[in-house]
Amino acid sequence: MIRALRQLAVVLGLALLPALVSGAIQLQWNAATPESRDEVTLATVHNWGNHVLWVDARTRSKYDKAHIPGAILLNEDEWNSLVSAFLDAWDPNVPVVVYCDGGSCDASHAVTERLRTELKIEKVHVLKGGWEVWPGK
Amino acid sequence: MAGKIIVFLIRLGVAVVFLYAGVLKIWDFHRGHSATPDFNLAIQHFKLSLPPDLTLLIAVYLPWLELTAAITLFVRRLALGAATAAAGMTTVFLIALASAWHRGLDISCGCFGKDEVSTNYPTLLTRDALLLAAALVLVVAEARRSGRRSAAPNP
Numbered sequence: 001m002i003r004a005l006r007q008l009a010v011v012l013g014l015a016l017l018p019a020l021v022s023g024a025i026q027l028q029w030n031a032a033t034p035e036s037r038d039e040v041t042l043a044t045v046h047n048w049g050n051h052v053l054w055v056d057a058r059t060r061s062k063y064d065k066a067h068i069p070g071a072i073l074l075n076e077d078e079w080n081s082l083v084s085a086f087l088d089a090w091d092p093n094v095p096v097v098v099y100c101d102g103g104s105c106d107a108s109h110a111v112t113e114r115l116r117t118e119l120k121i122e123k124v125h126v127l128k129g130g131w132e133v134w135p136g137k
Numbered sequence: 138m139a140g141k142i143i144v145f146l147i148r149l150g151v152a153v154v155f156l157y158a159g160v161l162k163i164w165d166f167h168r169g170h171s172a173t174p175d176f177n178l179a180i181q182h183f184k185l186s187l188p189p190d191l192t193l194l195i196a197v198y199l200p201w202l203e204l205t206a207a208i209t210l211f212v213r214r215l216a217l218g219a220a221t222a223a224a225g226m227t228t229v230f231l232i233a234l235a236s237a238w239h240r241g242l243d244i245s246c247g248c249f250g251k252d253e254v255s256t257n258y259p260t261l262l263t264r265d266a267l268l269l270a271a272a273l274v275l276v277v278a279e280a281r282r283s284g285r286r287s288a289a290p291n292p
Contacts, residue, residue, distance in 0.1 A: 003283055004276070007218025008225075015198065015205035022163065023197040026171055043174050049189055050181055069182075069243065135175035135247065 038112060039128040045097060053089060055098040055115075057107040058131065068099070068134055076110055087119075096124040102132030144278045147271045148216075151223055152207040154268060159203030161250030162196075172250050173197055179247025183237050202226065210275070217283055220275035227269040234261055 045052055054071035056063045063073045074086045090096065096115065100107035108126045115121045127133070165172040177196035180187070187195075202222065209219040230248070237244060238258040246261055 004217050004221050004280065007215050008221045009218070010215055011205055011209050011218040011222050012202065014209065015202040018204075019198040019201040022173075022201065023194075026173055026197070041174075042178060046174070046177055046181060046193070047189055050178075133174075135178050135245065 038109065038126045040097060040125040041128045042133050045127070048095065052095050052097045053091065055086065055096055055111060056131075057098050057100045057111040058105075062101070062131075068131075071099075074098075074111055075107060076114070079114070083119075090121070092121075092123070094123075096121060097127050098124065099127035099130045099134070102130030105130055144275070147274055148210050151220075151268065151271050151275060152210045155203040155207035155210075155223060155226075158249050159200045159207065162200035162203070162247070165250060173200075175250065176200065176247055179245065182242070182244040182247075183233050184240070184242065185233065185236075199226070217276065217279035220272055220279050224269060224272035224276055227265055227272055231262065231265045231269060234258060234265065238262070 054068045055074045056067045056071040057075050058067075059075060060073060060078065063071075067073070072082075072086050072089050074082045098108040098112050098115070100111075108130060112124050112126050115124045162172055162176045164170075165175065173193075173196050176199075177193050180192045180195055181189070203226065206219045206222040206226070209215040210223070212219070234246060237246075248261065
């Protein structure tokens, strides 16, 4: 028993060194890639404890296929019919994070702009990298 | 002799599973970047009420522990500890999966990096139960071998 625990401690310690190096490198990498004013990274959303309202700005067919759990569909094509469902789910104290396909898609920025200008919502951000960075999709 | 071969094959199987799982949680080969944020999020999806900083620490450390356990399973002086670590990690995975299933969470387990589909709980629990059984076989085998080595008279 004692031998097992002693060996276990060594194994746990051996894993600590590369983990520390890996963690330090990733912290540096994150610091070197700042977010723009509108954009937030997935890591930032994690740091908020994932307490956000996700808005899916993609098409309905893509939303129906898969989306971030709890996300509300709100795209420009169906804005008028979808905006009431968004307002029902919206909580002024919870930041809104909008995403589209990722890469060079503009839908999330367009929806974010409309939320700001038409609905006067201030706590609204775009997910950097969009749906592409979401794990488990 | 047959017993030794069986134990070696079990050791190899457990090591391959942990090596594969660890590597995929460290690096996303498909996208060419770190897989830590994805694994961090996968842990948070289990809704275990852990502070975000703690889940991040787990996301950074656990894959390296899996890798280290996989490699040290073949280091004679550390094999018992590695098998114990493998059994311990698998037990934690089992509890987390069972808890998520019980709470009706529709999530991907993050067991091998990014999963393409939502978790199939019966399959995953069966797989982890088999992995735990294999790790426990190694713990017993290594404990016996260590016991024999300590009991052997010094020349």
